[in-house]
Amino acid sequence: MRLQPPTSAAGLVRHHLLALGLAAGLAAAAAPAFAADGHPLKVVASFSILGDMVKEIAGDAAELTVLVGPDGDAHVYEPTPSDAKALGEADLLVVNGLGFEAFMPRLVEAAGFKGRTVVASTGVTPREWEGEEEAGHASAAAPDHAEAGHEGEAGHAAHEEHDHGAHDPHAWQDLGNGETYVENIVAALAVADPAHAAQYERNGAAYVADLAALDARLKKTFAAIPAERRKVVTSHDAFGYFGAAYGIEFIAPQGVSTDAEASAGDVARIIEQIRDEHITAVFVENITDPRLLDRIAAETGAKVGGELYSDALSKADGPAPTYVKMFEHNASALAAAMSGS
Amino acid sequence: MSPAELVLDPFLDYGFMRRALVGCVAIALGSGPLGVFLIQRRMSLMGDAMAHAILPGAAVGFLVAGLSLFAMTLGGAIAGLTVALLAGLVSRATPLREDASFAAFYLVSLGLGVLLVSLKGSNVDLLRVLFGSVLALDDAAILLVASVTTATLVLLAALYRVLVAECLDPGFLKAVGGGGGVVHLVFLSLVVMNLVGGFQALGTLMVVGLMMLPAAAARFWAASLPGQMAVAVLVGVGAGLAGLLASFHAHFAASPAIILSAGAAYGLSILLGPEGGLLAGLVRRPHLAR
Numbered sequence: 001m002r003l004q005p006p007t008s009a010a011g012l013v014r015h016h017l018l019a020l021g022l023a024a025g026l027a028a029a030a031a032p033a034f035a036a037d038g039h040p041l042k043v044v045a046s047f048s049i050l051g052d053m054v055k056e057i058a059g060d061a062a063e064l065t066v067l068v069g070p071d072g073d074a075h076v077y078e079p080t081p082s083d084a085k086a087l088g089e090a091d092l093l094v095v096n097g098l099g100f101e102a103f104m105p106r107l108v109e110a111a112g113f114k115g116r117t118v119v120a121s122t123g124v125t126p127r128e129w130e131g132e133e134e135a136g137h138a139s140a141a142a143p144d145h146a147e148a149g150h151e152g153e154a155g156h157a158a159h160e161e162h163d164h165g166a167h168d169p170h171a172w173q174d175l176g177n178g179e180t181y182v183e184n185i186v187a188a189l190a191v192a193d194p195a196h197a198a199q200y201e202r203n204g205a206a207y208v209a210d211l212a213a214l215d216a217r218l219k220k221t222f223a224a225i226p227a228e229r230r231k232v233v234t235s236h237d238a239f240g241y242f243g244a245a246y247g248i249e250f251i252a253p254q255g256v257s258t259d260a261e262a263s264a265g266d267v268a269r270i271i272e273q274i275r276d277e278h279i280t281a282v283f284v285e286n287i288t289d290p291r292l293l294d295r296i297a298a299e300t301g302a303k304v305g306g307e308l309y310s311d312a313l314s315k316a317d318g319p320a321p322t323y324v325k326m327f328e329h330n331a332s333a334l335a336a337a338m339s340g341s
Numbered sequence: 342m343s344p345a346e347l348v349l350d351p352f353l354d355y356g357f358m359r360r361a362l363v364g365c366v367a368i369a370l371g372s373g374p375l376g377v378f379l380i381q382r383r384m385s386l387m388g389d390a391m392a393h394a395i396l397p398g399a400a401v402g403f404l405v406a407g408l409s410l411f412a413m414t415l416g417g418a419i420a421g422l423t424v425a426l427l428a429g430l431v432s433r434a435t436p437l438r439e440d441a442s443f444a445a446f447y448l449v450s451l452g453l454g455v456l457l458v459s460l461k462g463s464n465v466d467l468l469r470v471l472f473g474s475v476l477a478l479d480d481a482a483i484l485l486v487a488s489v490t491t492a493t494l495v496l497l498a499a500l501y502r503v504l505v506a507e508c509l510d511p512g513f514l515k516a517v518g519g520g521g522g523v524v525h526l527v528f529l530s531l532v533v534m535n536l537v538g539g540f541q542a543l544g545t546l547m548v549v550g551l552m553m554l555p556a557a558a559a560r561f562w563a564a565s566l567p568g569q570m571a572v573a574v575l576v577g578v579g580a581g582l583a584g585l586l587a588s589f590h591a592h593f594a595a596s597p598a599i600i601l602s603a604g605a606a607y608g609l610s611i612l613l614g615p616e617g618g619l620l621a622g623l624v625r626r627p628h629l630a631r
Contacts, residue, residue: 264588264595267476268355291477298479299356 039063041193042115044090046101047074048313049172050120050181052323054094057186057203061196065090067107070315074100079107087111092192094185097121100169118188120181126167127240170310174241175215175327179208214324215245218331222246229338233270233282233296238310248334251279262292274300281305281337305337348582351589358585360478364486364542365581365599368551371490372535373573374497376556377566378528381508385557387443388549391529392536394424394447396545397454399537404457410481414537417545421533424450429526475542475585475595482541489538493531500524505566543596550600551577558607561614576606 041062045051051066058064065086068074087093088111095101097119108117171177186204190197222230230248239250251273273279274296282297283305297304308330309320320326351358379385398420399413406412424446431446432439478486497504503524506513532552539548559572584599615621 262476262594263592263598264351264358264361264476264585265590265592267357268351268589271355271357291479292474295357295360295477295479 041092041189041196042090043092043094043189044087045094046096046104047311048072049323049326050094050096050185052313053120053182053185054189056207056322057182057200058189058196059199059203061193061199062189068312070313070318070321072312074311075102077103079103083107084111087113091115092188093117094188095119096169096172098126098167098169098171116188116192118184120184121169121171121177122184123180124171124177126171127244128167168237168240170238171241172323173239173310174245175211175218176245177241178211178323182208182211210324214327218246218327221331221335222248225335225338229280231277231279232305232334232337233274233279233293233302234308239308242330248338267292267296271296271300274302283308283333283337303337306333308333347590348586351586357476358589360483361475361585361595362581364475364478364483365551365585366578367483367486367490368535368539368542368548369555369574369577369581371493372539372548372552373555373559373577374570375493375532375535376552377559377569377573378504378508379532379553380556380560381566384440385553386440388532388536388552390443390447391421391425391533392545392549394450395421395533395536395540397450397457399540399545400454401457410485410541414485414541417537417540418533420450420454421537422530425529425533426526429522429529433522475599478542486538486542489534493535496527496531500527504528543599547596547600550603551580554600554603554607555580558603558610558614561610561616561618564616576603580606
């Protein structure tokens with residue numbers, strides 16, 4: 001499997017293709033420029049993290065609807081009629097892809113959605129579910145891979161494999177991928193609403209710069225922690241990308257998705273692992289049942305390091321109301337627990 | 342590994358396995374005898390109906406107070422007792438039969454619960470919460486299950502004669518001036534409380550399995566009511582033990598493994614039970630022909 005993390009090169013390539021090719025195509029077909037006829041661009045984002053990205057990029061220029069809101073679990077989300085209504089009226093749909101939004105194909109059909117869809121993870125190198133621990137170890141040894149990866153090939157393999165669930169969809173848990181997401185969304189917004197294209201590109205560039213700065217800062221923070229301490233237990237397997245990017249090994253009791261229920265054997269294995277490897281911290285997530293992890297923590301003497309945000313942001317008054325704040329929150333909680341302070 | 346080690350080691354090595362077993366034993370002790378009474382009264386599906394009635398109450402408790410044992414228990418108990426009370430009253434005051442009025446009220450409760458949940462609009466995996474987790478029993482959950490079981494056994498002992506009389510001949514109890522209605526309501530409340538206590542461990546729907554399956558299996562092993570209750574408790578405890586071991590060694594999800602163990606005990610009882618089991622019927626047939 002590929003250990004190189006996703007790069008933003010693919011996103012840039014796609015950006016330019018979209019900006020040049022599609023814009024020309026649109027002009028030729030005389031498609032309506034949405035914002036030009038008075039009403040603001042209507043954008044639907046599938047879940048809270050994508051919603052925050054659209055908000056950062058578009059500001060007030062677009063009218064945004066988020067389907068799976070704060071603290072919601074997109075793995076098991078059931079769409080409502082009002083979702084279908086919002087989507088039916090939308091000009092642009094922003095989804096994560098990689099099989100994350102299982103409800104989306106049905107909803108798109110039911111809503112009669114006629115607009116354009118942008119798959120935010122396009123160009124990201126997807127992680128396989130298998131062999132995660134090896135990936136974690138390897139990247140722990142080479143935490144500077146993201147710079148090396150910038151001249152990576154455009155991930156056309158990603159396109160072929162979008163449809164089935166063989167890949168870990170939580171790609172936004174690597175800020176390098178987050179930059180790709182932002183570039184994809186900027187390109188799609190610029191094509192859908194050329195009148196505001198300059199604004200989208202300006203905001204997007206500033207946002208990408210912020211993410212890159214945060215990415216560099218976090219890499220430095222985690223590199224300062226000894227590798228053997230960079231191990232934590234979480235309640236579901238959502239941090240594969242995070243672990244690969246920052247050299248942390250995440251161990252999850254519940255298998256690959258929130259759908260799988262842990263067996264007694266799984267729980268025993270994790271307790272053994274915590275004891276054997278002297279793991280000091282256990283984290284719960286905002287969207288899953290914390291009781292099992294509380295039990296594991298009580299049994300092993302590991303401490304519960306706090307709540308991590310994986311698939312959904314917190315509400316506005318919580319600790320992780322935006323993508324950037326979510327990353328800062330997760331990183332500081334992890335760093336504090338692993339450095340034993 | 343010797344067989345003894347296969348059975349004992351998981352419980353010796355891991356506190357969560359011991360807690361899970363304690364929870365299962367407590368549930369089996371209280372729910373088994375209640376299940377026997379439910380079968381005697383031809384109310385076998387009542388447990389299922391009550392579990393559906395409890396679910397929305399527990400869900401509303403969860404939405405109001407988060408993952409709080411107290412709020413979810415209180416919500417479930419209120420919803421369950423309300424349904425039991427109203428259904429009991431309607432069936433006694435009108436010609437509508439009890440099963441029909443139970444069906445009506447639990448469906449209303451279920452509808453109301455789903456409506457309230459969707460009004461609040463949270464998408465947290467409520468099902469996971471409601472399906473309990475026998476592997477994650479904390480002190481409060483174990484105390485709750487144990488208290489419910491203690492209260493159940495004490496009340497069953499105190500009301501045993503009246504309950505049996507009401508089971509077998511409600512008319513007689515009325516004629517001698519016994520408080521049939523009150524006893525019936527106490528009994529229904531016990532069913533509700535056992536389901537509410539058990540859903541922390543097994544989930545609202547799975548706990549019904551540990552109430553009815555051992556009782557149904559016991560029917561094939563003993564003729565007397567006390568005998569059936571004893572067998573039901575034993576089958577329940579055995580199913581808990583077998584299910585947890587299967588979950589430990591074969592990596593099955595825990596609560597379905599427990600219920601399926603009870604189901605396997607039921608299947609074996611149909612075949613092998615001396616009281617009306619299929620094999621006993623085959624053996625006896627020549628005897629009758631003579």
